[in-house]
Amino acid sequence: MATVGSHGRVHYDLPIPSVRIRSNPKNASFGSLKPWLISHHSKFGNFYSELRLQRKIPSPESMSTLGVLSSNQSTMDFSMSGDLIKDHVDSGFPEDALKVFVKMLECGFPLDEFRFFPVLIKAFGVISDVEKVREIHVHLVKLGVLDDIYVANSLLGVYWKCGEARDAIQLFWKMPKKDSVSWNTMISGFCRSGDYMGSLRMFSQMIREHGVLPNRVACLSALSSCSALKSLLHGKEIHAFVLKSGLDLDDDFLISGLADMYMKCRDVKNAGYIFEGILDKEAVRENAVIWNVMILGYVSNGYFSQAVELFVEMLESGILPESSTMVAVLVLCSGLLDLAVGKQIHGFAISHGLDKDVRVETALIDMYFKCGYAKAGLDIFKTSLNRNIVMWGAAISNCAQSGLPSEALDLFHNYRMKNGFADSLIVLAALRACSSLTLKSKGLEIHGLVVKSGFGSDVFIGGALVDMYAKCRDIESAEKVFYRLLDRDLITWNALISGYAQNGCPDEALKAIHDMQSERITPNSVTSACVLSVCAHLSAMTLCKEVHGYLLRRGFGSNDLISNSLIATYAKCGDINSSRTIFRKMPEKNEVSWNSVFLGLGMHGHADEVFVLFEEMEESGMKPDHATFTALLSACSHAGRLEEGFKYFRSMVECYKLEPQLEPYTCMVDLLGRAGQLKQAYDMILAMPCAPDDRIWGSLLAACKSHGDRRLAEVVADHILELDPTNIGYRILLSNLYEDYGKWEEVNRVRTEIKDMGLKKSPGCSWIEVDNDIHTFVAGDRSHHHTVDIYDALERLTLQIRKAGYVPQSPLVTVGPSDVLHKDLTSTKTNSLLFLATARDKDQAASAKIMT
DNA sequence: GTAGGGTTAG
Numbered sequence: 033m034a035t036v037g038s039h040g041r042v043h044y045d046l047p048i049p050s051v052r053i054r055s056n057p058k059n060a061s062f063g064s065l066k067p068w069l070i071s072h073h074s075k076f077g078n079f080y081s082e083l084r085l086q087r088k089i090p091s092p093e094s095m096s097t098l099g100v101l102s103s104n105q106s107t108m109d110f111s112m113s114g115d116l117i118k119d120h121v122d123s124g125f126p127e128d129a130l131k132v133f134v135k136m137l138e139c140g141f142p143l144d145e146f147r148f149f150p151v152l153i154k155a156f157g158v159i160s161d162v163e164k165v166r167e168i169h170v171h172l173v174k175l176g177v178l179d180d181i182y183v184a185n186s187l188l189g190v191y192w193k194c195g196e197a198r199d200a201i202q203l204f205w206k207m208p209k210k211d212s213v214s215w216n217t218m219i220s221g222f223c224r225s226g227d228y229m230g231s232l233r234m235f236s237q238m239i240r241e242h243g244v245l246p247n248r249v250a251c252l253s254a255l256s257s258c259s260a261l262k263s264l265l266h267g268k269e270i271h272a273f274v275l276k277s278g279l280d281l282d283d284d285f286l287i288s289g290l291a292d293m294y295m296k297c298r299d300v301k302n303a304g305y306i307f308e309g310i311l312d313k314e315a316v317r318e319n320a321v322i323w324n325v326m327i328l329g330y331v332s333n334g335y336f337s338q339a340v341e342l343f344v345e346m347l348e349s350g351i352l353p354e355s356s357t358m359v360a361v362l363v364l365c366s367g368l369l370d371l372a373v374g375k376q377i378h379g380f381a382i383s384h385g386l387d388k389d390v391r392v393e394t395a396l397i398d399m400y401f402k403c404g405y406a407k408a409g410l411d412i413f414k415t416s417l418n419r420n421i422v423m424w425g426a427a428i429s430n431c432a433q434s435g436l437p438s439e440a441l442d443l444f445h446n447y448r449m450k451n452g453f454a455d456s457l458i459v460l461a462a463l464r465a466c467s468s469l470t471l472k473s474k475g476l477e478i479h480g481l482v483v484k485s486g487f488g489s490d491v492f493i494g495g496a497l498v499d500m501y502a503k504c505r506d507i508e509s510a511e512k513v514f515y516r517l518l519d520r521d522l523i524t525w526n527a528l529i530s531g532y533a534q535n536g537c538p539d540e541a542l543k544a545i546h547d548m549q550s551e552r553i554t555p556n557s558v559t560s561a562c563v564l565s566v567c568a569h570l571s572a573m574t575l576c577k578e579v580h581g582y583l584l585r586r587g588f589g590s591n592d593l594i595s596n597s598l599i600a601t602y603a604k605c606g607d608i609n610s611s612r613t614i615f616r617k618m619p620e621k622n623e624v625s626w627n628s629v630f631l632g633l634g635m636h637g638h639a640d641e642v643f644v645l646f647e648e649m650e651e652s653g654m655k656p657d658h659a660t661f662t663a664l665l666s667a668c669s670h671a672g673r674l675e676e677g678f679k680y681f682r683s684m685v686e687c688y689k690l691e692p693q694l695e696p697y698t699c700m701v702d703l704l705g706r707a708g709q710l711k712q713a714y715d716m717i718l719a720m721p722c723a724p725d726d727r728i729w730g731s732l733l734a735a736c737k738s739h740g741d742r743r744l745a746e747v748v749a750d751h752i753l754e755l756d757p758t759n760i761g762y763r764i765l766l767s768n769l770y771e772d773y774g775k776w777e778e779v780n781r782v783r784t785e786i787k788d789m790g791l792k793k794s795p796g797c798s799w800i801e802v803d804n805d806i807h808t809f810v811a812g813d814r815s816h817h818h819t820v821d822i823y824d825a826l827e828r829l830t831l832q833i834r835k836a837g838y839v840p841q842s843p844l845v846t847v848g849p850s851d852v853l854h855k856d857l858t859s860t861k862t863n864s865l866l867f868l869a870t871a872r873d874k875d876q877a878a879s880a881k882i883m884t
Numbered sequence: 885g886t887a888g889g890g891t892t893a894g
Contacts, residue, residue: 151885180885182885188886213887216889217888219888247888250888255890256889285889291891319890321890324892328892329891354892356892389893391893392892392893395893396893397894398893422893423894425894
């Protein structure tokens, strides 16, 4: 009899069951279940009434209106109760099934049959409460009903459903009798728990050691395992068995299972044969699943046109596409980057009522982002009513990859606020967003989350962490993360190597490439691009040529990334002709190719050639971006072309609607500064929309020095030292400037400050590669065995510079991006000397001098 | 009365 307690919970009086076990009279006492019921009864009562409150499942009171469970009814239809249990389980209310069972005991039903035991056991599986399953296991043993194969098989299935592989395996081998259902439960259990080899082992053991022939269910499960393992060999064996065993060849489950196996094993041809085999079998042909399998199989194997054809054929055959068809075709559009077709599919999905499926929505989001229409993707995400972790992941990763890193981090934040847990893909995307924003504080926070969530051993996450720290210019932390990784793959190595390359650690980069190869990891095009960037840093022409040769031998000659790197590297190594040739020979140039050649030519003083090429770029329909204008303006600045500089700066804003960031402004300030228009340069810095950094001020400071504006120099120096108080380079520049004016007091003041702050100047260092040898020089160095020739050459160069109309400030030649110096050096017939000195860092760039 | 099956999203 049920009563409602003070807290609104339903309590039950204890039942006094009278039970007779028909098939096992020895264990006929139901008494053993009684203590269990006593101890669990009220627990279950509370448990289920809580569940009911949460999920609004029908109450026993409402069930009694069915006339089955009226508590004052002394006799109840036994078979109807069994059916009710089954109904509850089938309709997804296992709690109610258990309640009916308890009710039956209350009513004193004789349990002389256990027809409904299996279905009852299944109810435990749905609730997925292992402890309760183990308890009922004990009672099933005590009742002696586990000898019944139906009961045992049910329990076996429940253990697998609860993810308890060990209990399932133990039970299976203890079972005195096993039928095909028992075996199949094991084969699929292993498969669903991810132990695919275990699943296939069961399959083979069943046949070989126990002589049980697989039925279609066993074959389907085993095929799933083959697909997951991408094991074509095993898959073909099963296919052969299916053909020999006389299994139904018109079975559409088997056919789609086979086709899927072949597709997953990348054997598109055999998948095609399977599909052709059904074209004349109408019943099979009308099943959309096989079409879905084929279309998605083609897409994931890169057979895009076949996928398109099949989809068209499907529509023409009048087969109604399903949500999975939409997903497959949308993934196809993402692969083809075809926005127009993607939009059509979107419309199609709407008109067929398939657009509100989570997977379809997610595929739509991904398609819009991949096809460059981020806004549409975000709109779907924002209006979706069924966002799950995958959809969030799609939105966050796509934002991070589509140049919307701030949006990615905002979404990440929202997601964490709502859900707390983020999976490794979401964390990965957030880390990548931090990398592109060089947002170390946020990156550190996510690193903490990585450790807490146990994603530390994930190679992808590891690589992203290395990359994040490297991009945030914290190469020490990048190294630390890298060397703590248990698994290091090519990607992680590349992250470290490019980190070294980008942070001015060329030696470390080269060593890392060496170490990577001693771990038997072969460099790819990304690694090679890093080596090239190191060559550019070091102006290491020989190494550059060696790498180039290696790349040609490995067939990377037509790789975009490589060609672009070569353009930049040859230019930086002084060989602008090779740079130009590689650019010209590229069959398909992308934005980076154009930008690289502009930068290279500009660096070499070929401004006019850059201007002509830019027109060519515009004519070719390629759209200039921020980097293009930075390169153009840098060319202008190198050649002192103020007028053109202003022209491009205006066109950037007015024609291309690009808002200039710091770099173009730096070029403009440099240009104005060189032209002596110091006031305009200063005003431009003050008026620009972004915050000035030390470099732009540094450029103006250098201009102040060369044009002798001491008063402005002091103002500028204040700005710099506020931004970067420990930067010694600018302080030295300032002290040199005072020196020019004979302001010895000021000189002393600055020098004392430097001393008091404990700042040390690392000596300016230059080097040059001659016949595979690197010759290094520091300031005042006279140790080189050609020192006399070198100083002779320097004097001659200084003369030439004067002749060309440039006035060296002092007998010292400043190392820097001076194309004039560079041009003269390369054209001078001093064969032994090819001066391509590069300062190691910006400190030295500001003050390094070749040989005092 | 039991068990078991196919495609699909980041």
